[in-house]
Amino acid sequence: MPVTIAAEVLSGCTGCEIALLNTGDGFLKLLDRIEIVHMPLLMDSKYFGPDEGSEEIDIPRSDIGFISGSIRNREQLLLARTMRERCGVIVAFGTCAAYGGIPALINLFDNKDLFRRYYRTAEATDSASSPCEVVPPLLDRTFALDEKIEVDAFIPGCPPHPDSIADALDRLIEGRLPETPVQSVCDACPAKREGKGTVQKIKRFLKNARYQPEKPLGEMRCLLEQGLLCIGPVTQAGCSGKSGCAPRCIQARVPCRGCYGPVRRGGNQLLDMLNALASNGIDTKNLPDRLSMLRFSGAHSMLPRQVRKPSS
Ligand code: SF4
Numbered sequence: 210m211p212v213t214i215a216a217e218v219l220s221g222c223t224g225c226e227i228a229l230l231n232t233g234d235g236f237l238k239l240l241d242r243i244e245i246v247h248m249p250l251l252m253d254s255k256y257f258g259p260d261e262g263s264e265e266i267d268i269p270r271s272d273i274g275f276i277s278g279s280i281r282n283r284e285q286l287l288l289a290r291t292m293r294e295r296c297g298v299i300v301a302f303g304t305c306a307a308y309g310g311i312p313a314l315i316n317l318f319d320n321k322d323l324f325r326r327y328y329r330t331a332e333a334t335d336s337a338s339s340p341c342e343v344v345p346p347l348l349d350r351t352f353a354l355d356e357k358i359e360v361d362a363f364i365p366g367c368p369p370h371p372d373s374i375a376d377a378l379d380r381l382i383e384g385r386l387p388e389t390p391v392q393s394v395c396d397a398c399p400a401k402r403e404g405k406g407t408v409q410k411i412k413r414f415l416k417n418a419r420y421q422p423e424k425p426l427g428e429m430r431c432l433l434e435q436g437l438l439c440i441g442p443v444t445q446a447g448c449s450g451k452s453g454c455a456p457r458c459i460q461a462r463v464p465c466r467g468c469y470g471p472v473r474r475g476g477n478q479l480l481d482m483l484n485a486l487a488s489n490g491i492d493t494k495n496l497p498d499r500l501s502m503l504r505f506s507g508a509h510s511m512l513p514r515q516v517r518k519p520s521s
């Protein structure tokens with residue numbers, strides 16, 4: 210009997226599903242062991258959403274449920290709950306589902322601010338009233354999956370590396386849960402650290418990092434020690450898959466932006482990062498944009514809401 214799989218996309222970009230397809234041959238090899246019973250991105254599997262008086266969404270039962278995207282509105286909450294009820298194992302697929310991801314940046318603002326900006330003060334469009342019919346009502350903020358339903362496994366990444374997806378699928382099909390490394394991007398980074406703690410001020414990434422193209426990556430000085438805001442110290446490793454290569458952005462000599470989320474669930478990523486900065490001699494008051502440091506981890510109340518002046 211093939212293992213049945215259902216997949217749903219909530220508040221996300223479907224990049225995680227594209228990464229699933231990018232597992233290529235690995236995915237094709239799995240096709241005789243799995244049966245996809247529901248995956249709106251790949252197949253025509255309609256469900257009937259909630260209507261007045263009913264909160265039911267019709268999704269087929271399955272052994273494994275992959276959910277990408279975070280939870281932002283009432284319909285997505287119902288979808289997540291239905292998936293939980295119909296699937297034996299629930300996997301938070303990608304950083305949006307695991308930690309809120311980019312959609313959770315909105316947690317810096319409340320819904321009033323959001324509607325005012327989108328519908329009344331945006332420079333490129335005419336002012337309009339906020340939508341209140343047909344579209345599902347918003348929740349008060351964006352939630353990671355495990356804030357609303359029980360989650361059995363997490364595959365972080367924006368998107369996750371295809372190797373990690375193929376590995377996770379393999380384990381899940383055999384009835385085991387995928388494992389995530391408790392290692393940071395720094396642990397996997399070959400850049401040279403001198404540990405002198407002399408940065409003082411973070412620079413915006415407007416100019417390339419200093420490195421010599423003809424020399425191996427291990428000869429490049431750590432980007433954070435060069436004064437570039439690299440979130441590697443507090444970001445979970447794994448973005449280069451099984452290749453054993455350096456983290457993907459570091460390969461391109463670009464600072465890590467934290468797309469794999471925190472190293473440990475339940476820790477305080479902001480505090481950890483401020484400590485990492487302080488140990489490099491960086492005065493955190495001079496950070497160009499302190500809140501964007503956690504741009505991928507904005508659920509779990511990690512982003513403090515910005516206080517706005519009352520609207521005129
Ligand atoms: S984790 Fe990244 S790739 Fe996946 S849905 Fe969210 S934004 Fe898209």
Ligand code: SF4
Nearest residue numbers: 395398431432439441
């Ligand atoms: S801070 Fe960035 S550049 Fe430095 S070791 Fe960590 S991941 Fe590499």
Ligand code: SF4
Nearest residue numbers: 448458465466467468
């Ligand atoms: S280096 Fe950081 S931002 Fe870049 S892919 Fe890896 S985890 Fe994501």
